[in-house]
């Protein structure tokens with residue numbers, strides 16, 4: 001069988017042990033495993049890398065444990081504005097939506113836009129209307145809200161009033177997936193609520209092709225997590241691919257160089273998952289933890305939040 005492989009992330013951050021209950025940690029690992037399982041099932045069935053990354057991201061959007069879809073971060077006005085994108089490394093086709101206030105699964109809208117083909121990027125109320133016209137599920141704002149995100153907004157407001165900095169845990173989070181399919185094609189997808197207490201209308205890196213999401217056959221697929229402004233400035237996903245394509249770096253060197261060297265002076269939390277044309281996956285991050293998981297070309301599956309890595313059955 002041709003090589004298939006998949007990697008996912010559910011955001012990076014400080015993630016102290018006592019920031020979640022034991023049930024929540026287990027729930028997050030369980031949902032990471034479910035996301036891997038959903039994506040890997042598509043790859044095993046011979047479906048495309050695009051199908052696999054979409055399926056994996058949908059599971060994390062539906063989970064309350066990650067900052068995307070249900071459980072997304074709240075902005076400064078207590079609203080959810082959701083960003084997502086998807087890219088097909090075989091064709092370089094891509095779809096992205098931002099500032100959606102209603103799409104249940106923003107990654108599905110990004111995929112629908114990619115397939116529609118009239119635009120790569122659609123934003124705001126037009127993106128919400130586009131999703132509805134395509135028959136995708138829309139929800140009231142209350143669907144996306146969880147007690148954890150309300151608490152995070154209150155904490156960030158307190159920090160803002162006191163002039164102190166919140167933890168990466170309270171601020172960020174994003175979900176994403178990268179895959180290699182049996183036909184040798186690569187794809188990437190990313191979805192996020194952005195950062196807690198963000199200005200209304202702020203758009204991060206996740207829907208920006210080349211920044212938070214990038215895929216190019218024969219090179220790599222990348223999905224990022226962290227403070228998006230810096231991913232945009234460094235055009236991070238495309239930069240990882242460029243270092244592999246032009247400097248002939250391996251994927252670990254290219255990805256680690258960006259996260260742990262180039263971004264280091266900015267002192268921001270950052271991480272990514274990336275996969276190369278042989279199915280080698282990497283997941284560098286510069287914070288104490290990152291929700292992540294991967295399935296190797298040999299079919300071994302793993303999930304992790306911090307240093308400890310759990311092998312799982314899919």
Ligand code: GLY
Nearest residue numbers: 194204226227228
């Ligand atoms: N990386 C997600 C964001 O900054 O919105």
